[in-house]
Amino acid sequence: MTESKEPVLRVDNICKILGGKKILRSVSFSLQRGELKVLIGPSGAGKSTLLQCINFLIPPDKGHVWLEGTEIQSRRKRDLYAFRQQVGMIFQDFNLFDHLNALENVAISLRKVKKMNRQAARDRAVAELERVGLGDKLGLFPAELSGGQKQRVSIARALAMDPKIMLLDEPTSALDPELIGEVLSVIRDLARGGMTMVLATHQIGFTRTLADEVLFMENGSIIERGLPEELLSPNSGTRSRDFCSRLDELYAENE
Amino acid sequence: MDTAFYATQLIPALNRGLVMSIKLIIPSGLVGLGLGIVIGTLRTFGHPVIRKAANGYAMIFRGTPLLVQLFLLYFGLPNLGIYLDAYTAAVIGFILCSSAYHSEYIRGGLLSIKKGQILAAQSMGFSTFKTMVNIILPQAVRRALPGCGNEIIYLIKYSSLAYIITCIELTGEGKIIATRTFRYTEVFLVIGFYYLVLVTMATFLLQKIEEKLKIPGFGKA
Numbered sequence: 001m002t003e004s005k006e007p008v009l010r011v012d013n014i015c016k017i018l019g020g021k022k023i024l025r026s027v028s029f030s031l032q033r034g035e036l037k038v039l040i041g042p043s044g045a046g047k048s049t050l051l052q053c054i055n056f057l058i059p060p061d062k063g064h065v066w067l068e069g070t071e072i073q074s075r076r077k078r079d080l081y082a083f084r085q086q087v088g089m090i091f092q093d094f095n096l097f098d099h100l101n102a103l104e105n106v107a108i109s110l111r112k113v114k115k116m117n118r119q120a121a122r123d124r125a126v127a128e129l130e131r132v133g134l135g136d137k138l139g140l141f142p143a144e145l146s147g148g149q150k151q152r153v154s155i156a157r158a159l160a161m162d163p164k165i166m167l168l169d170e171p172t173s174a175l176d177p178e179l180i181g182e183v184l185s186v187i188r189d190l191a192r193g194g195m196t197m198v199l200a201t202h203q204i205g206f207t208r209t210l211a212d213e214v215l216f217m218e219n220g221s222i223i224e225r226g227l228p229e230e231l232l233s234p235n236s237g238t239r240s241r242d243f244c245s246r247l248d249e250l251y252a253e254n255e
Numbered sequence: 256m257d258t259a260f261y262a263t264q265l266i267p268a269l270n271r272g273l274v275m276s277i278k279l280i281i282p283s284g285l286v287g288l289g290l291g292i293v294i295g296t297l298r299t300f301g302h303p304v305i306r307k308a309a310n311g312y313a314m315i316f317r318g319t320p321l322l323v324q325l326f327l328l329y330f331g332l333p334n335l336g337i338y339l340d341a342y343t344a345a346v347i348g349f350i351l352c353s354s355a356y357h358s359e360y361i362r363g364g365l366l367s368i369k370k371g372q373i374l375a376a377q378s379m380g381f382s383t384f385k386t387m388v389n390i391i392l393p394q395a396v397r398r399a400l401p402g403c404g405n406e407i408i409y410l411i412k413y414s415s416l417a418y419i420i421t422c423i424e425l426t427g428e429g430k431i432i433a434t435r436t437f438r439y440t441e442v443f444l445v446i447g448f449y450y451l452v453l454v455t456m457a458t459f460l461l462q463k464i465e466e467k468l469k470i471p472g473f474g475k476a
Contacts, residue, residue: 055378057377077382081380081381081382082380083380084377084379085379087378088378088379089375091371093371094371095369095374096372097375097376098372098394098470098473099393099394099470108389108390109380109381112385112389113379113381140471141471141472142472143470143471143472143473144471157375158379161379161380
C-alpha cells in the first residue's frame with residue numbers, strides 16, 4: 001500500500017451501548033486526505049455518538065481508531081490528549097467558553113494546550129477569526145454574538161489547533177434559517193481548501209454538492225453508503241433518498 | 256458621658272482586639288475560600304472515592320457546631336500530642352468550617368455550567384485538570400461569588416468565637432472590660448458597631464470584586 005492511499009482516519013467496529021440501548025452497532029469507515037464524508041440519518045440514529053466516539057469524548061465499548069496509520073491508545077492520557085489536538089470538533093450548540101471573548105476563546109487552547117506564548121497565540125487567533133469573517137468581533141463575548149457568529153468562532157477555535165481532520169456535529173441545526181448560510185459558506189471554504197471532514201447534517205443540498213461520500217445511518221449502523229449523486233438521485237430507490245425527500249418536504253412546508 | 260472610660264479603656268482595648276480579629280479573618284477568609292474551591296470541585300467532579308471523602312468532610316464541618324470544632328482543635332488535639340496555640344487553632348477551625356460552606360456554593364456554581372463546554376475543551380486536548388482550572392472554575396466561581404461573599408461576612412462574625420479558646424480578639428477584649436466594669440450595654444453596643452463597620456467594608460469590597468469580574472452573559476446585564 002502506498003502512503004498516499006493510507007487513510008487519514010480509520011474507524012473500525014465501533015460499538016456503544018448507552019443506558020442498555022445499542023446506540024452504535026459495529027460502525028466502520030475510513031477517510032482519505034481531503035475527503036468530506038457526510039453522515040445523514042434520522043435523529044437518534046447515532047450520528048452524534050459516533051462522532052464523539054471517534055475522539056473518545058464518549059469511550060466506545062468496542063472498536064479501534066487509527067490516525068494516519070497509528071492506532072489510538074485511548075487509555076494513555078498523553079496519547080489521547082495529543083490525538084484530540086489533531087481532531088477538531090464542532091458542536092451543534094457551539095459550546096463556546098462563556099467567560100472568554102471571541103479572541104480568548106480561540107487563543108486559550110493555543111496557550112494552555114499548545115503552550116504558545118501570549119502574543120503568538122493572539123496573532124494566530126486574530127488570523128483565524130479573520131478567516132471566518134469575524135475580525136471585527138474579537139472583543140465580544142459569547143452572550144453578545146449571534147448563533148451564526150458563535151458557530152464561526154467555534155470553527156476558528158478548532159482550526160487554530162491545526163487539526164488533521166474535523167468532526168462537525170450538525171453545525172447548523174441550532175441556527176435560525178437566515179444564519180445557516182454564513183456557517184455553511186465557511187464549511188464550504190474549508191472543504192474546497194482540502195480539509196478532511198466528517199459532517200453530520202440535515203442540509204441535503206449542501207451534501208449533494210460537496211460530499212465525497214454519503215453515509216446513511218439508522219439504528220446505530222451505516223446502512224447505505226455511496227456517492228451523493230447515486231444515493232440521493234430521485235429514482236435510486238434508496239433509504240437515503242426516501243429520507244431526504246421527506247426532509248425536503250419538511251423544509252418546503254416551512255418556507 | 257464618661258469619655259475617659261471610652262478613651263483610655265474601651266477604645267484602645269477594642270482596637271487591639273480589632274487587629275487580632277483582622278488577623279484571624281483575612282487568612283481564614285482567603286485560605287477558606289481556596290480550600291472551599293478545591294473541596295467543591297472534588298465533590299462535583301472528583302473520582303468517586305475522593306468525592307465520597309470530600310462529601311464526608313463537608314458533612315462533618317457543616318454538621319457540627321464550630322465551637323465544638325474549636326474545642327477539639329485546642330483542647331482535644333493535645334491528647335494526640337498535637338499542641339496548637341490559640342490563634343493557630345482558631346484559624347484552622349475557621350478555615351475548615353468556612354471551606355465546607357464555600358464548597359457548597361462552588362458546587363452550585365459548577366453544576367450550573369453546561370457540560371458542552373467540558374466536551375469542547377476536551378475535544379481540543381485539554382486535560383481534566385486544565386479544563387477545570389481554565390474553563391470551568393472561572394465561570395463557576397463567578398456564579399458562586401454572592402454565596403461565597405455571604406460566607407465571608409458570616410466568618411467576620413463567627414471569628415468572635417476565638418476568644419472562647421483564649422485567642423482574645425474584638426469580642427474577647429470587650430468581654431473582659433465588660434466583666435470588670437459591668438458596663439455590658441455600652442461595651443457590646445460599641446462592639447456591635449465595630450462589626451457593622453467591618454461587614455460594611457467587606458460588603459463594599461465584595462461588590463467591587465463582583466463588578467471587576469463581571470462579564471456579559473453572567474448575572475445581570
